[in-house]
Amino acid sequence: MATGEVAQRPQVDPSDLAVGEVITNSGRLSVARMYEPHAPSLPFTPSQLASLDEALTLSSRETGLDFSVYLGELAGDTRATAEAMHASVGARAPHAVLIAVSPGQRVVEVVTGEESRRRISDRGAKLAVMSMVASFKEGDIAGGLVGGLRMLTDQAGSAPRV
């Protein structure tokens, strides 16, 4: 709209206003809507989600590897499904570390690629898995993931300087 042009308000007929709508004295349409709280999509508190997010970001930034966490059902052969997910990452797959957790099946899979396996040995990954399993046994999914991410980060060390 050009400078100096006057904005035209759409004309609203007061008879077709819905419940909670009103035209104010200035001509503005005011609409009040009912607030409907929605159920959380995961059994985590906001602070747990924040610490998970921080752990993921910091571990990826510190090591230069692409950490990702999958939480959900692993259909069929859990290992094969996790490896297929790792392959679907694309060009960065050699640098990717996938932690796949299926609480319903009580299974956790850590999948490393070509470069990430060089940085995180299978023995180190197993140690992280054992630490995660100890927390998952208590029902602490978020805490176990944060602890596992920290252990894998310590294993991988800092990103190589070019």
Added chain:
Amino acid sequence: MTIVETVLVFALIPLAIYGVITLLTLRPKATRITRYRPGQEWGYAPVWWSGNPAGVSSTHQTPDAGEAGDGVPARTARGGARGNW
């Protein structure tokens, strides 16, 4: 004021108010986070979190990733570990 009226006004009404407030605190909250206990069914939609702001997605497939045929990406997994509880 009879003794019955006294009891009704000074005992029953306050007790009723206390009762209503107690019931209000017991009602289930719609946004309550139910604690997950091991062995329970995981009835939540799957999530895949990543520290990469671009996200992990198979739709951003690049040609140099290589394919094993039939559009299935080549196996990239080289190691790792697994566990159950």
